[in-house]
Amino acid sequence: MRRKMVNSPITYAFGMLAMMVPVQAFSAFYSYYYVEKLGLGIGLATLARTIYLIWDAANQPLFGYWSDRTRTRYGRRKPWIYASMPLFVLTFVMVFAVPEGTKGMDLFYWFLVSLLLYETVSTVLWVNYGALFPELFRGDKPRAKASAVQQAFQIVALLIGTALTPIIFTEYGFRNMALLYSLVFIVFMWICMWTVREREDARKAEPLKFADAFRATLKNKNFWIFNLANSFAQTVNGLLSSIIPFYAKYALGIPESQTSILLASVFVSVIPLVAVWYFVVRKLGGRKGWQLSLAVYGLSVIPLWFAQGLGGGIAAGVMAGFGLAGFLVSPAVLSSRIVDLDAAVTGRRREGVYTAVAGFITRSSGLISAVAFWIVGLLFGYVSGDNPGPNPEATFRYLISVVPFGLLLIAFLISLMIRRGPLDDPQKGNG
Numbered sequence: 001m002r003r004k005m006v007n008s009p010i011t012y013a014f015g016m017l018a019m020m021v022p023v024q025a026f027s028a029f030y031s032y033y034y035v036e037k038l039g040l041g042i043g044l045a046t047l048a049r050t051i052y053l054i055w056d057a058a059n060q061p062l063f064g065y066w067s068d069r070t071r072t073r074y075g076r077r078k079p080w081i082y083a084s085m086p087l088f089v090l091t092f093v094m095v096f097a098v099p100e101g102t103k104g105m106d107l108f109y110w111f112l113v114s115l116l117l118y119e120t121v122s123t124v125l126w127v128n129y130g131a132l133f134p135e136l137f138r139g140d141k142p143r144a145k146a147s148a149v150q151q152a153f154q155i156v157a158l159l160i161g162t163a164l165t166p167i168i169f170t171e172y173g174f175r176n177m178a179l180l181y182s183l184v185f186i187v188f189m190w191i192c193m194w195t196v197r198e199r200e201d202a203r204k205a206e207p208l209k210f211a212d213a214f215r216a217t218l219k220n221k222n223f224w225i226f227n228l229a230n231s232f233a234q235t236v237n238g239l240l241s242s243i244i245p246f247y248a249k250y251a252l253g254i255p256e257s258q259t260s261i262l263l264a265s266v267f268v269s270v271i272p273l274v275a276v277w278y279f280v281v282r283k284l285g286g287r288k289g290w291q292l293s294l295a296v297y298g299l300s301v302i303p304l305w306f307a308q309g310l311g312g313g314i315a316a317g318v319m320a321g322f323g324l325a326g327f328l329v330s331p332a333v334l335s336s337r338i339v340d341l342d343a344a345v346t347g348r349r350r351e352g353v354y355t356a357v358a359g360f361i362t363r364s365s366g367l368i369s370a371v372a373f374w375i376v377g378l379l380f381g382y383v384s385g386d387n388p389g390p391n392p393e394a395t396f397r398y399l400i401s402v403v404p405f406g407l408l409l410i411a412f413l414i415s416l417m418i419r420r421g422p423l424d425d426p427q428k429g430n431g
Contacts, residue, residue, distance in 0.1 A: 005195040006195050006196075006197050007136050007195070007196065007197055008195065009137070009145060009146040009149040009150065010149060011191060011192055011195040011196075012132070012133075012136060012146065012150065012192060012195075012196065013146075013149050013150040013152070013153040013154075013192075014153070014188045014189070014191050014192040015129050015188070015189055015192035015193070016129075016150050016151075016153050016154045016157065017153040017154070017156060017157045017188050018184065018185045018186075018187070018188035018189035018192060019122075019125060019126070019129065019157075019185065019189065020153075020154050020157030020158060020161060021157045021160050021161050021181050021184050021185065022088075022092050022161070022178070022181040022182065022184070022185050023122065023161070024157060024158050024160075024161025024162055024241060025161040025162070025165045025177065025178075025181055026092065026095060026118070027238055027241055027242060028161060028162045028165065028241040028242055028244070028245070028263075029165060029166075029169070029174075029242075029245065030095060030096075030242075031045065031242050031373070032242070032245045032246070033096065033174055034098075034107070034111055035384050035385060036245075036246075036384065036385035037385065038098065038102075038103075038107055039103070039107075039384055039385065039386050040107050040108060040111060040384070041383060041384055042373065042374055042377050042382070042383055042384060043374065044108045044111075045111070045370070046370045046371065046373070046374045047108075048108065048111050048112040048115055049115075049367060049370040050367060050370070051112060051116070052112075052115050052116055052119055053367050055116055055119075055120070056119060056123065059120060059123060060123050060127065063080075063123055063124050063127050063128075064127050064131070067080055067127060067128050067131060068131075075196075075197075075198030076128075076131075076198060077128040077129070077131055077132050077196075077198060078128075078193055078196060078198065080124055080127075080128045081124075081125060081128050081129060081189070081193055082193060083124075084121050084124045084125050084128075085125075085185075085186060085189055085190075087121045088118075088121045088122065088125060088182075088185065089182040089185065089186065091114065091117040091118035091120075091121050092118060092178055092181070092182055092185075093175070093178045093179060093182060094114040094117065094118065095114045095115070095118050095178070096174040096175055096177065096178040097174075097175045097178065098110055098111075132196060132198070133146070133147075133150075133332060133336060134335070134336035134339045134340065135198065135199055136196070136198075136199070137336070138340075141282060143332060143333045143336050144278055144281050144282045144329070144333050145278065146332075147278075147281075147329050147330075147332040147333055148274050148275060148277070148278035148329055150332070151274050151325070151328040151329050152271055152274050152275075154328060155267050155268075155270040155271045155274065155325075155328070156271070158241070158267045158270075159263070159264060159267040159268060160184075161181075162241055162244070162260075162263040162266075162267060163260040163261075163263040163264040163267065164260065165177060165260075166245070166256065166257075166259050166260050166263075167260055168180065170256070170257070220338065222338055222418055223338050225414060225415070225417045225418050226290075226331075226334060226335065226338065226415075226418065228414055229294065229410075229411040229412075229414040229415045230331055230411070231368070232368070232407045232408065232410045232411040232414070233294055233297065233327055233407070233408055233411040235368040235369050235372070235404075235407050236297065236301070236404040236407050236408055237324070237327070238369045239369050239372070239399060239400065239403065239404055240266065240301075240320065240324070240400065240404065241263075242369070243373075243396055243399045243400045244259070244262060244263055244266070244400070245259050246392075246395075246396045246399075247304075247313075247396045247397070247399075247400045248262050248313065250388070250392040250393050250395070250396050251307075251393045251396050251397050251400070252307065252308070252309055252310065252312070252313045253309070254309065254310045254313070258310055261310065261314070262310065262313045262314065262317060263317075265313070265314040265315075265317035265318055265321070266317040266318070266320055266321045266324070267321065268321075269317070269318040269321035269322065269325075270321045270322075270324055270325045270328070273321060273322050273325035273326075274325050274328065274329055276325070277289075277293065277325050277326045277328075277329040277330065278329055280292065280326070281293075281329055281330050281333055285333075286330065286333035286334035286337050287334055287418055289326075289329075289330045289333070289334075290330040290331060290333075290334050290415065291412065291415045291416065291418075292326065292330075293323070293326030293327045293329070293330040294327065294408060294411050294412040294415055295412050296322065296323045296326050297323030297324065297326060297327050297408050298323070298404075298405055298408030298409055298411075298412060299323065300319050300320045300321075300322055300323030300324070301320055301323065301400070301401050301404040301405050301408070302401060302405060303315070303316035303319045303320070303401075304316045304317075304320060304397075304400050304401040304404075305397055305400075305401035305402065368407070372399065372403050373399065376395055376398050376399050376403065377389075377395060379395075380392070380394050380395040380398075381395075382395045
């Protein structure tokens with residue numbers, strides 16, 4: 001049975017489920033926890049996020065480079081993931097285990113330190129897990145299938161991490177929620193790693209030296225266009241998940257107990273829609289499928305502006321879910337093709353460097369999101385849950401609809417800079 005599970009799209013996707021449950025709970029509710037519940041000022045929250053990105057700029061490419069150079073009998077990626085698992089649990093719990101009575105600058109320092117530690121360990125996990133995808137699955141069709149399965153698991157995780165989380169922390173508190181999700185992470189990530197077998201050919205070639213590795217990466221025009229567009233689109237993913245609790249309270253006027261229903265409307269709808277986008281991407285190819293997904297995603301957030309009450313929010317959430325499903329499926333196929341073309345030129349598979357640099361570019365979306373939150377908050381006078389300002393409804397309608405539409409329009413226009421060429425010549429099979 002284990003032999004059948006080796007490098008299976010399903011067991012590989014268990015890793016996505018494992019990481020995304022706690023990661024989504026973090027991204028959706030850390031701002032709500034610190035700003036709304038604990039009273040941390042939005043300016044200090046933005047400052048902490050900025051400091052993190054400076055640190056992230058230094059460590060993410062290095063982790064990717066070190067991962068590519070790792071040579072063990074267990075592979076290049078698995079040793080890093082195994083070593084990071086207990087550290088991830090500790091740092092995730094730390095984020096939501098703020099000592100009682102911590103306020104002001106003490107709260108800021110706790111937030112900053114826990115954020116830096118958590119994001120550092122998360123970087124190691126994401127770089128190495130993401131680097132496995134183009135190595136394990138070769139060819140556009142196997143990758144489209146694996147990506148669809150992976151994203152279906154991701155949506156289940158998003159649903160758990162967003163819709164179930166308010167129920168858990170309302171009943172048991174944020175700290176116990178973090179402990180429960182840490183257990184989920186350990187179980188499913190271990191199953192994933194137990195069934196992964198890295199390819200021998202991927203680690204036979206002598207790795208490039210540091211300067212040569214990054215020089216080759218920086219010269220790849222399609223890589224930069226792809227990830228720059230994705231950074232704007234990825235911001236929307238973060239905004240939707242993190243702003244919905246505020247949107248539900250201030251714009252739709254529904255009680256906190258119904259937030260889970262609203263979140264479920266977005267993420268439950270995505271699960272069957274992932275299958276639709278699998279066939280779209282398989283038919284159009286990675287480049288065209290990705291570009292179409294950005295356009296559809298942009299249109300899908302418009303109804304969120306007009307929604308009223310729980311019913312209107314659910315209907316708008318389902319529409320947004322269709323756009324989100326396309327963006328979840330399409331990037332993995334195109335990014336893997338970019339890695340393949342690089343390997344053909346350099347003679348070395350450098351998934352780690354590409355995943356790390358891509359991760360830094362797209363994770364800069366965190367800064368875009370934080371700055372958007374801060375600017376819109378200033379415009380409408382929102383400071384925190386203790387001081388929501390004169391018009392919190394407008395604040396969060398802009399943040400969940402107008403800002404995402406603008407970001408996705410920018411992403412789509414950037415995506416058009418990738419012209420027809422080698423990226424439209426998919427490999428066959430899973431060789």
